[in-house]
Amino acid sequence: MAPKSSAAGKERTTIEEDEVLQAVILADSFNKRFSPLTLQKPRCLLPICNAPLLDWTFESLALAGVQEIFVICRSHAELVKAAIKNSKWSKPSAGLKIVPIVTAKETFSPGDAMRDIYTHGIITSDFVLVTGDLVSSVRIDEVVRVHKARRKTNKDAIMTMVVKESGVRHRTRSRGESAVFVIDPETSECLHYEAVMGYPPKKYTKIPREILNEHPEVEIRNDLIDCSIDVCSVDVPSLFQDNFDYGDLRRDFVHGVLTSDLLMKNIYCYIAKDGYAARVKDTKSYDAISKDILSRWTFPLVPDDNHPGGHSYEHIRGNKYIAKDGTVALSRTCKIGNNTLIGSQCVISDNAQILASILGQRCTIGVGSVIRNSYLFDGVVVGPNCTIEFSILAAGVQVKEGSRIEKGCLLADGVVIGPQARLQPFERLSRRLLARQRSEEDDDGEDDDEGEDEDETEDEEGVSEEESEDDNESEIDSDYGEIEANQDPDALRRLGSENNAIIWPQPSIDEDEEIDEVEHPTNLRLMRLGDDASDLYLSDAGSETSESDSDDDDDFDGSDLSSSVTSLPLPDTSNLVQQADEAAITEFQHEVKLSLDRAFAEGHSVDNAAVELKTLRMAHNVPLRRVREAVVTAIVDRIKIVESGGPAQRQEIAVVVSRWGALIDKIGGVDATETIEVLQECCASSERLPLFGQILAALYQEDVVEEEDIRAWHKKPQSRGDDQKSTTLQDNFLKCWNAGAFMIKQFDEQESDEDSEEESDEEETPAKQTGIQEKAAPASSTPTTTIAHRESSGESDDGEEESEEDEVESDELSENESA
Incomplete structure (x- = not known):
């Protein structure tokens, strides 16, 4: 068996x-x-x-x-x-x-x-x-x-x-x-x-x-x-x-x-x-995922490679994508912003601006019009001097001259508005029923010759396509009829004299109507494009009425012994703007971390990494210091801590800083003093505190910071940590400050040595050095910490003594910071 x-x-x-x-x-x-x-x-x-x-x-x-x-x-x-x-x-x-x-x-x-x-x-x-x-x-x-x-x-x-x-x-x-x-x-x-x-x-x-x-x-x-x-x-x-x-x-x-x-x-x-x-x-997620695709978070599914629609786009710096077929007509005076995609056969006229938006195929943008954070499907025509913000326009929409579409608007297929139309935020428009029926009759006339056999095909369970289509049509017509019959004439006049649209009412529910809690109109506000819900007080439901309070108290006082209660984070509604800013900063820091992780892993050039960071900064509108903080933190975190310390640790720091240190000054501005401040904050709050002096010395060697920058930082009162509330942080800031003081001492000693050498032997050619030499000291005394002098180009007379000095330098820097 x-x-x-x-x-x-x-x-x-x-x-x-x-x-x-x-x-x-x-x-x-x-x-x-x-x-x-x-x-x-x-x-x-x-x-x-x-x-x-x-x-x-x-x-x-x-x-x-x-x-x-x-x-x-x-x-x-x-x-x-x-x-x-x-x-x-x-x-x-x-x-x-x-x-x-x-x-x-x-x-x-x-x-x-x-x-x-x-x-x-x-x-x-x-x-x-x-x-x-x-x-x-x-x-x-x-x-x-x-x-x-x-x-x-x-x-x-x-x-x-x-x-x-x-x-x-x-x-x-x-x-x-x-x-x-x-x-x-x-x-x-x-x-x-x-x-x-x-x-x-x-x-x-x-x-x-x-x-x-x-x-x-x-x-x-x-x-x-x-x-x-x-x-x-x-x-x-x-x-x-x-x-x-x-x-x-x-x-x-x-x-x-x-x-x-x-x-x-x-x-x-x-x-x-x-x-x-x-x-x-x-x-809202449509907007977010579109931005993620343009920012290449979905790699390998990106517009210029593996595009699911089979289109071919050229990827330009700033995450701009232009159709490769050569049919796009861009005026010399138009502006194409970052995070933008333009489909084939599009025409962008003089002084038009396309900012963080996506245009489908065969779109036309008139003179002086501005498209910002919006999505235009195939065949959309926008006339001169129009403004469209945070909206979605479906295929074939026409926006005539001088019209303005505010945030959160949705325009269905074939809608025509203008001229001089004014749409209020979050309005939804579709064609009038008669206009839609006429358009569909024209389409049916063109399709009659394609064969009648397909109209009655049966699917696998016996429901014909014609029956399914009739069901859809009856539902749509019933919605259309009711909405079109209750249009406000004053509101329609805002849509311009040549419009063919109806305005859909905002979502609402009757008090007695049962509705899925997810589809509650107030909850839906949190999921629509352009709505920051800043006026929405998301207070605890139990605090709305005394009856609710009583019910909640009963629940949480032990009546339900079969459950354990865990509190969820609830936002403080008294400062929603501050919370939104903090959330934006947190999201930005997360995206920068992902970007730098990818750059480190894939070996991007410093210039390419800097371009992506600049794009992220503009997309999130954050201060330059936030970018500097993210870059410095990423570089410091990349340095491995060597348990033995000494030359091995110094070599690890040199490798990382020489490869990525230049990125700090290529993110949109140079401020070496701020760089040192950020480095101090980073090291003071992490396990890499003992490495502060060595990292600062490495940045000095790579010309990221200069001697005067270190002195300027050291003179600032906050560099001592006096403004830190935590005692631990105060102590750590002071250790970094002491490490800086030790480096400044070396600068002073170097200047003193150079002056004495010039006075003692003016005729002798000064020896070329690879580092700032130690002052002569008795054999019994402890060697003084040295910092390499980056301007010198020669070699030391005794290689072995130089190596010993380097080891003492690394050890004393670490000891000084730990003091």
Whole structure:
């Protein structure tokens, strides 16, 4: 029987190797955050950096080695099918099999879509589950490998969620929708999941007490970005089928599985250290991810290489991207700012400005117009002297002369406004129903000759494209009819005499209406482009009424003995502006660190590294000192601490400073005294305090700081640490100051030696030295610390004595700082 068993094991191994890696894409968004841009096309077909979101998702899955993809769609299914058919992914050379699945019209949530997947029986093994608005360069194949290895020892491990670490104010982290993860640090098992909304704010999270009893060590993480990438077992769709209460993947399914006493299933987290992953869930994240792509955080998926849309762009300093086909017409007097992408066949007229914006193909910008932090899709025409800020204009929009579009506006396909239109912040416009119908009739007349057979094709579950399209049309027409019938004539006059638009009302709810808390209008403000919510007081929900206060007190006084309460960070609403500034600085420092880490790892030139730092500074509008602090800190942190000290430590410092020290003066301004101040602050608050004197000497050798700079810094009262509140910092600042005093003493002694030599022997040619020589001292006395003199070019008469002096120099500098 033994040989038979061995053969069976070999067969199982072969089957595992031959398994096709499947992926499921949920193409529907199941919300209206991009409305009215999504009235005539699904969110997954909206362009980001001039490529449909769905193509970015396909590219991400192709990088992971996925071979078979099922695209689950309900709204605008015919457009999704056409997009797939016409894309490069439909070609045999793509190596992907993509199957669109049109779900029933009753599909209103991700849970409904998962139940449809179970009904179709298309999943045969572990699969990757993502949304159709994902931009990612994470190696999902590594997550699949980890998941499958875990499944071999634990069949109840049904899902692995991919998350990434981030700061609280990271720009791709949604302020309106985040989560608390309770994770076992040894196994990465997710023990508890709780959704956190931006509004109403949540001050506490409740963790089941049995989790703390069963796990001696847990991590409570509120700093993770959910990448919306899941590796699931084949059992997951059946769990949705068994429980019709599961609607949302996280708030219902994950939370439900982890709190169920019957299912006994396990869900794990994979904290991705490398790569980029984010989901375009709202207009604010659309802006953030667009900027990340232009800033090349998504490498290798960047506009000038591996562009999912197949376009070719030239990358110019400052993260400017211009179509390479030679069809872009730029006036000599126009201005193209940093973090900008311009598609083919665009025309930019005299004195026009394109700043931190993206233009699709065939866009025209009139004389003197300004486009700032905005996104224009294909075929947009902007007349002369117009201003557009922090807005999205869909394909074919026309903005006539002298119009102004304020921040946060969304203009749907084919909208015409102006001349002299004035849009208020966050207004949403679409074409009037009659204008839209006429346009569609013209389009239908052009498409009649393409064949009528495709109009009645059946998808895999028997729902025809015509039926699906009729359902979409009926929903759109009902929305249009109601909104168009209630237009304000005065508001329409603001849109100009030649407009064809209607204004959509701002989101609101009735008091008796039940609404998903994530889609609450106030919460949605935290997720829309251009809205800093500075006027929004995110106070604790429990403080709004006395009744709420009473309920909260009851909860936290011990009535719920099965849970342990942990407080969540709640912003101080009395100073939102200061918090926003601090958040911007924190985000900037994080991005600078990533940029420098990449420069160090990939061996970038100092000039290229400086260009990227200047771009980041302009994008975040931070003071130059902040950039200097980030650069000096990165250089100091890169210096390894050598336990033996002496020449080995000095050599380590020299290598790093000679390679990267020049970067300090190439970030936009030279201020050597400030550089020393920043170095002092950095060393005084880190374990590299003993290296301050040696690093300062190395900067002196590399001409980054001069003698007069060291003296000027040393004279400042704050260099002694008198203004430091912490006693420890005061002591550390004083040690750095003493090290500086020791160097100044050497400068004085050098000057004295040179004067005496000139007086004693004027006729003799002065000996060339490689360092500042020690003063003659009795044999019994301790040698004086020396600092190399960088102007000299010769050699010492006795190499051995010079080496000994160097060792004494390094040791005494360190001893002096530690004193």
